[in-house]
Amino acid sequence: MTEKPLLQINNLETFYGPIMAIRGVSLEVHKGRVVTVLGANGAGKTTLLKTISGIMDPEKGEILFDGQPIQGLEPHKVVRAGIVHVPEGREVFPLLTVAENLSLGAYTRTDAAEIARDRDLVFSYFPILAERRAQEAGTLSGGQQQMLAIGRGLMLRPKIMLLDEPSLGLSPILTQEIFAILKRLNRDEGVTMMVVEQNAAVALDLADDGYVMELGRIVMSGTADKLAASDDIKSFYLGHSNEGARGERRWKRKKTWR
């Protein structure tokens, strides 16, 4: 890949007061690809996405989008640049209808005809949203709200979509379903994605490339296939091991990247 990355992050550091949540993260997302960032609770995944989307300002480092620095910009300027953040825990507008939620996704756009076309596109990927378009978003099921949050993000027609744990709180079947839709969106519509996940199995299946984050640092990176084949990922994120008889001693095993 000689082409310049769509999103490039260099040595990013973000703090909550004295707490350093992002400790010098660097990563790249190329156009048309899906990149996943894996990590356990508290690794700093959400903080990383919030720093990209301008909800939080980094202390150090740079975020280049299409070659332009965007770190520290106000969130609405980041959105206008073409970055949409689908937050952890859906965060829909509970008293507004599904249709109104979707139209707010296109808040920064003015091309009415194109917006209508994109809404039809969202409805074709998530037929349940078309069916429930007049229902208040707060009364949707958790899975439907996740679909709405993704659909609302698509309404921006983003250059890149940042997804924060889309599998959170969903049944395995619904998780599969949503990740299958994400895969189609990437393949058929060419949507570039950065997906933060704890569910490494589905995330690595979807992604082209991956990073592993721990305590605010990137500790491993590579193609999704390479990561999926790695022993560390297998035992600590995919939840199965090839250790057989040693299985009961697994808790003692040291991660090799430490």
Add this chain to the structure above:
Amino acid sequence: MGVLQLLISGLANGCVYGLIALGFVLIYKATEAVNFAQGDFMMLGAFVTLGLVNPEYMGIPFWVALPFVFLIMGVLGYLLDLIVLRAVFGQSQVAVIILTIAIGFIIRFVVGVIWGHEPQSLQSPLALGDVRLGSLVLGLADVAVIIVTLLMTVALWQFFQRTKIGLAMQAASQNQMAAYYMGIPVKRVQGMVWALAGIVAAVAGILYASKGSIDPTAGFIGIKAFAAAVIGGFGSLPGALMGGLIVGLIEPFAARYLPPGYSQIAPYALLIAVLLFRPHGLFAQVRAKKV
């Protein structure tokens, strides 16, 4: 006075309470701040209109002056948010409350300095006098107040449902973080809500001054309007209006049918009853977030 007359004058008072309550709720929903100067905003709106329209001041025709009143009050609301309230951003609720109470004092003081402390009457096209239908005496101003409030309610409703900025205001008040994620400039939208609250206060002030005279202490009815907003359910715009109407109706009927003095406390007695039995108010919009 007949029951019908009580009803109409009660409703007219209730409309003014309701519009002030609407201002409370608008700002509360958008910014989680309670603007205790909302009653004084109403009074200020009345005096700004009076200053522009009355012949002893500038003498501009009412309908020409009206857009300027809205502009002035809207800009004042916006600036108050921009300059004063954002300075205490992140401070406790108490700080905001005390600040807005202080702003109320300042408004009363400034109005007193500019226009004096004597009661004055606005040359309002709504101040139509009474009409006698047999034994019935109807205040036409009261009827006009009710009609204008109805129109204002419909206009606001359309604004929130049909305009992009109205939808953005709803979004920012329901889920501020998600509004940021959608690229809504939340701070600016909140400023516009303050501007809108200023305009609503101006309408309330004009209606108030059309029913009788006005002086710088008129803003104290903001306390009743606050009670009305709580009775209606502090998070609900229709609730605020309904709460206002209820308080407006209770007063004259309590004055008529209860021993003397009770009408003063009747709205607050209702307030306490509502807080005890329906703490979210009569018309609350509560929807738990799904996980």
